[in-house]
Amino acid sequence: MKTNDVILQTVTKVATFIILTFSVYLFLAGHHNPGGGFIGGLVVASAITLLFLAYDVKTVRAGLPPVDFKILAIAGVLLAVITGMGSFVFGKPFLSHAFGELDLPFFGNTEFATSVIFDVGVALAVFGTALSIIYTISEDMCIWRR
Amino acid sequence: MSGLFLIILIPFLYAVIVPFIFKRIPQLHTGWFVLPIPVVLFVYLVKHITLVAEASPFIHTVPWIPSLGINFTTYVDGLALIFGLIISGIGTLVTLYSIYYLSKEREALDNFYVYLLLFMGAMLGVVFSDNILVLYLFWELTSISSFLLIAYWYQRKGSRYGAQKALLITIFGGFAMLAGFLLLANITDTFSIREMILEAGGITAHPLFLTSMVLILLGAFTKSAQFPFHIWLPDAMEAPTPISAYLHSATMVKAGIYLIARFTPIFGGSMEWFWIVSGVGLITLFWGSFSAVKQKDLKAMLAFSTISQLGLIICLLGLGSAAMYYGPGENAVLYIPAILAAIFHLVNHSTFKGCLFMVVGVIDHETGTRDLRRLGGLMGLMPVTFTLAVIGSFSMAGLPPFNGFLSKELFFKGVLNASRLDIFRMETWGMLFPAIAWIASIFTFIYCMIFVFKTFTGKYYPQRLENIKPKKPWGMLFPPAVLASLVILFFFFPNPLAQYLLLPAVASVLPDFAEVGLGLEPIKAWHGWTPELFMTMGVVGIGVFLYINFPKWSGIYGRLPGKFRLNYIYDSLLRITEKSFDRITRGYMTGFLRDYLFYIFAFFVLVLAGVMFVLKSFAFNPALNNSISIYEVVLALAMVGAALMILFSRTKLVAIISLGIMGYLVAMFFVVFRAPDLALTQLVVETVTTVLFLLCFYFLPELTPEIRKIGFNAANMVVALGVGLLVTAMAISAQNNRFFAPISWFFENSHELAGAKNIVNAILVDFRGFDTMLEILVFCIAGIGVYTLIKLCLTEGERNENK
Structure with missing residues (x-):
């Protein structure tokens, strides 16, 4: 049976961009509004999953940078741990965070926090793990089908 | 000696770099790089002989787990020093020997030397540790390194079998010993052997005294291959010959002797200790020498001979403990020589048995066989080897002018003195000791003669041998030659040895006597026409007669029915336990996920409901709850509906989507309770997992009517209901059980503290x-787990297809 995915594929093309943009917003908003690294990573993963569903795994994989999702996940965990150890340099206990405000041109008064780096690690780990699970299983399916 | 603990650690540290040396420098035999370690240790210990002999022992403590009273205390007295010298001295010779014995092209030398260094460090740890738990740690480490070394040629079935047997028996004893140690520590309230000795007087009356003694002796007997645990030692001969010479004759099997000597001040003087130690030693002495005669393999013969010699030493230690009964004074003087004989024979045995093992290694290396039926007439071919074999085995048989004669005479003197004891019911059974010892010595004499004359004299059959190597193995003859010269040297100059090494060791076995003087006479080769000299002459006379007529009486060896042989019992025990445990495991490991889930949830219900019941922690306080709004009621009803739909759906797709609905409804709850973060996360998680489920269910069979009719399973329903009720009860009770300050106080100052x-x-x-951080770590591990599981299944499937 030939499936007809025209509507799904067309919607996906547009929706993916919206979802990805939204995920960036969610990630950055996390400090003061609903959002954060965990949800940000998950939303990116769901966007890619949508692509997987609308097209097939191979096509999507070819369009993405050739990065192993497992490596991404491990890098995320490492980043989080190293950020935590960064506080040792200042003689503070593990995982102490700092924050401050800085006047930047164009952006104006902007707040910076080290917890953002930690959050990047969280996002990467969540994104990488979720996608590597889905990708492994669906790749497996392709082989079984043969 | 503040760096004393370093001598234990050096072999371990060096073992780390051995594999790199092996990889980087393949041109030179790795043994040359290992050799300096035992040499340095030996020289270091030799330098301290006089200090230990004259001054008080050395002690050095490094705190390890001080809160539990476990410290890394190294303690060097006379007894420990003798063992340390044997370990490092024979270790040096064995390492040198192995350089010529093991080919650098064909063998995995890195494994060999790593295990060897592991063993060396562990063995030094056993004899130098004062803390019994540290001692136990090193003790088991020697068992493990022995296991690895026996299985060095792991391609051979015999090696694997022997290694497993040795490990099972010695670790069994080790566990018993640990239990005994813990009991003893409980009685004396300390982990330090020295402090235990100080309290030794008060513990004899304790009800657990006998139990802890028997358990500790079990450890010593299994390690030192005493009857009936000796069966592992002949099978351990599958190890390379340098290992047999080192671990299984000179050092490791003497760890049990060390333990008995070390604990004599604590347990000695009681009747049980005297009878168990000397009795087991005597039986082993007889059984070992009796069995050695029938062996056809040279190494097996030496293994049984080692068993019997170990029995001899242990028997002597048991007899000598009678001195503790009398305490320092006139009566005890008769029994102290037994301890001296034990220590002296320990040293002698290490020299002549090490020499003999190395000789067998040379024969095996040169002719390709160790079978007595094939060997013969090698005297002309290997004159040096023959000389060394004669020195070693005549010393073992107790002939002059070799050191074995001296210690054998002391042994006879010890058993004769013991037979005159009028305590411990020895007045009735005393004569058994000299009688059995004498018979055992005759058998010892016979197998020594077989060893020398069957191998080196008689007719030479080159066609029976596998290969004859023309190369003269001088490097392999040097180490046994050193030991053989020690055998002769100790005969002519026993007293310097006694003064600097043996007497300090005796003093540490009998610390109470050392203060008032041991009253020991110097060791003399000629001591008049004494009964022990007549015994030796009898041994030689009857031994020669029996050796010549050996074919006429060798029939007695076939008499013991196979069912009563210890090896048969061991094998049956192993088979039965393996089979029955296999059956038990198969009984519950069904391979069905639903069964495993049943176990998990049943356990969950049992434990948590049990805890809840015992602690009476169920609490329901409606006053604390908010009022329920209409939205919540509607959501809850919808969730119940979705759950029922999962149960009764006809296709998998509907079931998965119903599950998704459940998840979305939970997200709605978060919306109602104004938790946008949670709601968002829940929605996305639910979406992604639904896709994942769809992917997974693709592989599963359709829900056909046959599968749907699994039937009603009452146990499953009980567990399912139990889990549901329990989780509900826990959720309700959580409201009323608060153990920690709620984290929501962060709510008030999150902006000040975190800027968020x-x-x-x-x-x-x-x-x-x-x-x-830990959560994402767990998540990541789970992801990698999924990946490996799927990839593993795939290769498994491919393998099946290829069949």
């Missing part, structure tokens, strides 16, 4: 950042 207005995120990344 979003309290959820501030908690996630800052206040409870450690939790988050």
